[in-house]
Amino acid sequence: MRLWFRIPAAFPGTTMLSQTAEYALRVVLFIAQREAAGPVVAETIATALGLPQNYIAKTLHRLAQAGVLASVRGKGGGFRLAVPAGRLPLIEVVGLFDRVEPVRQCLLGRPACSDAHPCEAHGRWKGVSETVAHFFRDTTIGDLLGEAGVAVPRARRARGR
Amino acid sequence: MRLWFRIPAAFPGTTMLSQTAEYALRVVLFIAQREAAGPVVAETIATALGLPQNYIAKTLHRLAQAGVLASVRGKGGGFRLAVPAGRLPLIEVVGLFDRVEPVRQCLLGRPACSDAHPCEAHGRWKGVSETVAHFFRDTTIGDLLGEAGVAVPRARRARGR
């Protein structure tokens, strides 16, 4: 909304996030998958994910400044997670770029909208909005690791938080 | 999303929609509440809702061209709903400006993401995304009429679709 989302116009399978936030999510996930072998170089990330290199560099920088990533300069350098994947909720990544955690989130943009003074959409929208907020707060990068390619999970895996 | 939402930066109680889509929703709702007394004039709407007048004029025009509103020119003119409020889902309003109905909506922006070839977030994101999509598809402008100011509804009202 602005909260979190807006529409990127020409995107086919578009998400709910700004382009930058989506990049950030993919980048952090990629690093989480690779960091066992040491810091991951920015160029490697951009190439592997097919993202604009210089733009990603700045996104990485912002993530590092926010304490999500740790950056290492010089030979053998790159980016690592600054926090264990299992303790890194998506909101920590996405929230740097998109406002996904609305303290007060009114579909109609009423500043005074609240449970006590609801707008016309309040009752019906509240549950939806909370569903989205909970997703970003409760899902961690660790939760997503190893999920790719699993069409129908046979059994529930342990959570591991 | 561009699914749907992006962040309007300076907005306090921001929603999930672009500024324009949010305006459209408020405007259509306002017209639905007033149209019993005849067409509603654009200036009246802008003044009552505190929205930029000339900008709203264009939004109204787009809504009229899309068949959501009917416009009447000249004295005694203004805008009316072109469809009964109870048969006007929010997606018909919001969808003109924001892409809220993703045929294939991948949080990570993978073009090939699907049930058969899911991305890392697919399983966890799917339910959330469908909740949002259903809200906009299944809620009508009529559903929102008369909801304002009702903090805790005493009893469930009839639906009337």
Place this chain on the structure above:
DNA sequence: CTATAATATGACAAGGACATGATAATATGA
């Protein structure tokens, strides 16, 4: 026919998101 009320439309501009390119700063290894 004319004045007036209203919508329709076009030109334009400020700001942000997204992006590119070049350069500076810093760490490593020989």
Place this chain on the structure above:
DNA sequence: TCATATTATCATGTCCTTGTCATATTATAG
């Protein structure tokens, strides 16, 4: 120390969203 790898930063540009202003078009009433 020096070459190199890598992140950090700056300058710039395009496009879209939001918004303003002015004008054209159309309908009504007298």
